[in-house]
Amino acid sequence: MNWIWAFSAFGVVSAIGVISSAKTAPIDPPKPATAKKTAAKVSYANGVAALLNDKCVSCHRPGEVAPFSLIGYENAKKWAPMVAAVTHSKRMPPWKAVEGFGEFEDENRLSATQIQMLKTWVDAGAPRGDKKLEPAAPTFPATEWSLGTPDILLAPTKPFKLEADGEDVYRNFVVKNTSDKPIYIRGTDVKPGNRKVVHHVIIYLDGMNQAQRYLDRVKDGQEGYSAPGGGVGLLPTGSLGGWAPGVAGRLLPEGTAFVVPPKSNYIVQVHYHKTGKPETDLTRVGLYTTETPPTREMNLNWIFNFMVNIPAGEKQHKMRQTFTYQKDVTIYGAMPHMHLVGKDMKSWFELPDGTKKSLVFVDDWDFNWQLVYRLKEPMAIPAGTKQIVEATYDNSTNNPRNPNNPPKRVTWGEETTDEMFLLITYYTFKDASTPRPRSIIGQLR
Ligand code: HEC
Known part of the structure; x- marks a missing residue:
């Protein structure tokens, strides 16, 4: 499918844009019987370069959002121990949607086998292997605008x-x-x-x-x-x-x-x-x-809950909001938005016949990685469907991102240290002649 997405939730401009185009050959997981042998041969040329090129260099290259490049052996070797550490902890690549709850374009995560491969490589001293077998670095558009010069x-x-x-x-x-x-x-x-x-x-x-x-x-x-x-x-x-x-x-x-x-x-x-x-x-x-x-006009549905009021020290503060669609619509994706004490946000649909459909679930909210999650396949939703959004906030000292120490009561507001509950859904009306909602808030009531 050929989409563009305007908005990665409020993030890394062209960085993620390139991820989809940077798909190279997938890394074959080693077969169990030969796992040992294959593992022993892991080198930059054999496996690691292809993996970094596929999953990392869209951001880790000059002029992009990440602070250093991972293109080429010298760079990869220099950062090798940290590469093993951040992939093991799942901090990198930054992709926050829980696997199995919705299917997305641009999904960028590593399999357990790939994470293990990086560790094996680093443990072996990050060998280069046969230079002649190194895959070429992926190419990127010369312009800073990954979609070409804007109109x-x-x-x-x-x-x-x-x-x-x-x-x-x-x-x-x-x-x-x-x-x-x-x-x-x-x-x-x-x-x-x-x-x-x-x-x-x-x-x-x-x-x-x-x-x-x-x-x-x-x-x-x-x-x-x-x-x-x-x-x-x-x-x-x-x-x-x-x-x-x-x-x-x-x-x-x-x-x-x-x-x-x-x-x-x-x-x-x-x-x-x-x-x-x-x-x-x-x-x-x-x-x-x-x-x-x-053929269809894209609309955004901003589902807010302004009643944010989280007592100091509360570890599991839950909030919820429901929105009912009055017309048949097609859903294309969503962008969750919270601030610093937000922990998770989940949204799904409940159809009039009782069927449930997943939209997105971010279980490790990170203010620095606010992505637009674009569905792999647009989803048709009939009139009368409820969209449910649930969020959990951790306003205790357990939350390393808590801006207040000791914790303070946190309420709705625009400052980063205030809190928000917002999920923006991308949708079109099935009946293309449906008039556009008069304001983004107007769509809610
Ligand atoms: C969407 C862009 C993006 C992708 C894809 C990405 N990174 Fe990063 N990476 C960043 C940014 C931005 C930072 C600096 C901010 C941060 O640490 O969160 C970073 C930081 C890092 C760091 C330094 C961590 C630290 O504690 O300072 C390492 C190591 C790293 N990335 C490795 C990787 C590896 C390995 C991959 C691929 C498996 C990858 N990254 C994919 C954007 C990205």
Whole structure:
């Protein structure tokens, strides 16, 4: 299937984008009878290079999201002990969806055999093996845009200046859209300018020029505006998805597209986290368009539960939200979103006939890896189906990611140290003539 995905949940732009294209020959697990013999022969040339090329170098290469390259023997050897350690602990490759609960494009995980192979190789001193047998490193597009040069670029004209200290900043960069025809968006790719400070990016639509009243009041001389209390300060009329660590540029499934109505302005919201030093950032969003109207318009269903209120010290705080679809829809994927005390999030469907269908289950939530999980096969869901979202939070000292020590009560909010309950589902209506929901929140009630 040929999809692009705009939004890896708010992550690693082109990094994940490449994973799917970097698929090389799978590594054959050694057959039991010859396991010993095969294991003894593991070398960079025999097995390890192919595995790293397939599973790691989409991110671990120059200019990409990972801090070092794993291309070529020298790099692989230098990092060998850590490679064994992080694959054993399943920290790498970063893929958080539980196996067997939903099937996804871009799934990137290692089998037990592959993890063992890396350990065997490292234990043997990370040998190179026969250089002539080394597979060639995979090739990547020369442009920084993994989907090619964007048709529309959304970006401020000057870098945004961020102060050293203080609260998080939500800056909303408004890009005017003068087109009097609808624009069909097949895909989105986000390039955060300064990854030290960009926490996530969301692209909203403002169909009624509501942002103007904020722009008129900006006093700091910079582009965009910050609304009181964070966020965009208005009810967006739509969204094109966004970026968070882990998200890759992707095209939507064939025949689907986001539709930007005539003269609907874009708002690129960048959530900044300060570093203690003054910083600058110029985040860019690339849009990929098509002239052909989609057979189905892509929509996003934002399932929130705003009642987040987690007592200090609570280890297993559970929350739940249910959404009922009023029409027949097709589901394409989902992006869970929580902050730092979130532990797991699970979503599934309960059909009117009682059948249950898995969507996604992230059991080891990591704020740094917020992915869009794109279903391998789109899923048809009849009207009357309930979508259930459940989450668990650990607000105790057991949670190494807890921002408060000692723990404090945590409630809903936009700051990273506040908490959220949100799952965004990608869907289309079966009946293509169904009018688009008027706002992302409006879809919920
Ligand atoms: C989606 C992108 C991505 C993929 C795929 C990926 N990595 Fe990483 N890796 C990162 C990023 C980003 C970091 C630095 C941040 C972090 O440690 O989480 C990292 C860090 C690491 C580290 C350093 C860990 C540390 O504690 O500092 C090692 C070792 C590593 N990766 C190995 C691998 C191996 C081996 C694979 C393949 C089996 C792999 N990575 C696949 C993005 C990726």
